[in-house]
Amino acid sequence: MNLARPELLRGANLIAGRWIEGDANGIAVTNPATGETLAHVPKLGRAEAAEAIAAAAQAMPAWAAQTAKARSIILRRWFDLIMTNQEDLAKIMTAEQGKPLAESRGEIAYAASFIEWFAEEGKRAYGDVIPPHAADKRILVLKQPVGVAAAITPWNFPAAMITRKAGPALAAGCPMVVKPASATPLSAVALAILAVEAGLDARLLSVITGSASAIAAEFTANATVRKLSFTGSTEIGKQLYAAAAQHVQKISLELGGNAPFIVLDDADLDAAVEGAIQSKFRNAGQTCVCSNRIYAQAGIHDAFVARLAERVKQLKVGDGAAPGTDIGPMIDMAAVEKTEEHIADAVAKGATLLTGGTRMGGTFLAPALLSGVTAEMAVAREETFGPLAPVFRFETDADAIAAANATEFGLAAYFYGQNLSRVFRLAEALDYGMVGINTGLISTEVAPFGGVKESGVGREGSKYGLDEYLETKYLCIGV
Numbered sequence: 001m002n003l004a005r006p007e008l009l010r011g012a013n014l015i016a017g018r019w020i021e022g023d024a025n026g027i028a029v030t031n032p033a034t035g036e037t038l039a040h041v042p043k044l045g046r047a048e049a050a051e052a053i054a055a056a057a058q059a060m061p062a063w064a065a066q067t068a069k070a071r072s073i074i075l076r077r078w079f080d081l082i083m084t085n086q087e088d089l090a091k092i093m094t095a096e097q098g099k100p101l102a103e104s105r106g107e108i109a110y111a112a113s114f115i116e117w118f119a120e121e122g123k124r125a126y127g128d129v130i131p132p133h134a135a136d137k138r139i140l141v142l143k144q145p146v147g148v149a150a151a152i153t154p155w156n157f158p159a160a161m162i163t164r165k166a167g168p169a170l171a172a173g174c175p176m177v178v179k180p181a182s183a184t185p186l187s188a189v190a191l192a193i194l195a196v197e198a199g200l201d202a203r204l205l206s207v208i209t210g211s212a213s214a215i216a217a218e219f220t221a222n223a224t225v226r227k228l229s230f231t232g233s234t235e236i237g238k239q240l241y242a243a244a245a246q247h248v249q250k251i252s253l254e255l256g257g258n259a260p261f262i263v264l265d266d267a268d269l270d271a272a273v274e275g276a277i278q279s280k281f282r283n284a285g286q287t288c289v290c291s292n293r294i295y296a297q298a299g300i301h302d303a304f305v306a307r308l309a310e311r312v313k314q315l316k317v318g319d320g321a322a323p324g325t326d327i328g329p330m331i332d333m334a335a336v337e338k339t340e341e342h343i344a345d346a347v348a349k350g351a352t353l354l355t356g357g358t359r360m361g362g363t364f365l366a367p368a369l370l371s372g373v374t375a376e377m378a379v380a381r382e383e384t385f386g387p388l389a390p391v392f393r394f395e396t397d398a399d400a401i402a403a404a405n406a407t408e409f410g411l412a413a414y415f416y417g418q419n420l421s422r423v424f425r426l427a428e429a430l431d432y433g434m435v436g437i438n439t440g441l442i443s444t445e446v447a448p449f450g451g452v453k454e455s456g457v458g459r460e461g462s463k464y465g466l467d468e469y470l471e472t473k474y475l476c477i478g479v
């Protein structure tokens with residue numbers, strides 16, 4: 001890999017301010033496009049997680065005692081360094097994750113934006129003065145950092161899922177110990193290198209790799225950890241929710257989705273097709289906010305499906321590092337097989353495969369489009385997390401709302417339509433934390449990202465994201 005700063009590609013961990021290098025006994029990080037081994041990161045466990053937590057607790061008082069502006073200056077420097085090294089970080093990400101280089105560049109900018117945003121937002125951790133209940137009392141509300149925070153992050157957004165947690169934590173005055181996904185730890189390590197370069201006390205941001213269950217066991221059993229933030233599968237999220245109860249840790253969970261994408265009969269069809277392509281095939285469909293079920297109203301169904309099929313056929317599959325690639329490899333064979341199972345199940349139950357679904361070597365899979373999909377098929381209920389667009393036909397708005405809400409998930413939903421009253425009715429009726437209306441792209445650092453129902457708890461990004469790392473303390477003063 002041709003990097004301007006080759007030292008950013010480092011198979012190491014940062015534990016309690018100390019670098020620990022990986023070796024052949026560690027976890028091999030491979031390029032999903034080529035199978036090449038990029039590096040080995042250490043295989044650590046509970047003891048090192050405990051060490052990182054203890055060092056974080058030691059470093060916290062001095063960090064929390066600084067002014068928000070002083071913290072912001074360091075965070076701003078970290079943001080600048082991430083953007084200065086955007087190209088190297090994007091190359092590292094594409095190599096370990098597979099997404100096209102253009103998407104990696106976008107994710108690095110997106111990741112950096114959380115640091116920039118929270119560097120400023122930390123200055124606005126306002127408290128309150130409340131009119132008292134008695135003449136001889138005064139009531140003040142303070143916002144204080146929650147304490148040592150821990151994060152467990154997934155492989156699909158190797159940088160942004162770290163900064164979306166570490167940004168608000170550090171801005172609020174909390175240190176963080178991060179366990180990145182084993183498949184994509186190199187982006188996390190590169191971010192930590194730049195954080196230290198920015199002047200952050202290295203004990204304030206540890207990065208630990210190894211046994212996920214052992215590290216998570218320490219995160220949840222260690223009473224020093226006061227906040228746990230997780231992005232990943234619903235199954236693991238539920239386990240962590242239960243484990244965090246041991247010490248009643250404050251928790252944020254960003255879990256699975258089953259996003260509906262509804263095309264009403266008055267929609268701008270070209271815009272809807274583009275929105276569907278963006279929302280469905282970004283990161284090869286491996287995004288928790290990817291549309292999983294596309295509902296097209298009867299009046300425009302056939303025209304929409306025909307146009308969508310043309311666009312899906314144009315998508316170029318290849319190594320993310322190659323110019324012009326729209327869809328890179330999937331993360332592993334299990335991901336390929338799950339997508340294939342959803343296609344096979346739908347076809348066996350009467351759906352039509354209009355294009356794609358074929359293996360293209362390794363973990364490359366041709367983007368697929370199904371029509372004639374119904375509620376009985378697995379894809380209606382389960383998140384595919386792959387490049388498969390299943391189209392359902394519906395008649396009335398009420399039918400679309402009922403179908404869209406018939407899931408235990410509630411992360412993102414999308415719809416396209418023009419009529420203002422319909423737009424409001426649908427937006428309000430959808431049981432989701434985020435609704436994209438006439439757009440397939442909703443992610444930004446300035447808006448609250450998060451789900452309802454079994455898609456999680458808490459919000460990340462925006463002014464709401466800072467609250468997740470703050471406690472509210474009330475002072476009752478007799479005068």
Ligand SMILES: NC(=O)C1=CN([C@@H]2O[C@H](COP(=O)(O)OP(=O)(O)OC[C@H]3O[C@@H](n4cnc5c(N)ncnc54)[C@H](OP(=O)(O)O)[C@@H]3O)[C@@H](O)[C@H]2O)C=CC1
Pocket residue numbers: 152153154155156179180181182183210211212213216231232233234236237240254255256257287288383384385
């Ligand atoms: N909401 C989202 O954004 C995401 C959803 N998913 C969904 O989950 C499916 C499976 O993906 P997968 O990568 O296995 O997701 P996981 O939930 O298993 O992985 C996410 C993170 O959790 C860690 N983890 C794994 N097991 C445990 C455990 N027992 N205790 C604590 N942490 C653990 C992983 O570590 P390690 O990598 O070391 O195993 C990783 O850091 C996907 O197909 C998709 O449907 C996946 C990723 C993100």
Ligand SMILES: O=C(O)CCCC(=O)O
Pocket residue numbers: 154156157160161231232286287288289443449
């Ligand atoms: O898929 C995820 O893990 C959530 C990140 C996606 C985004 O922020 O758009």
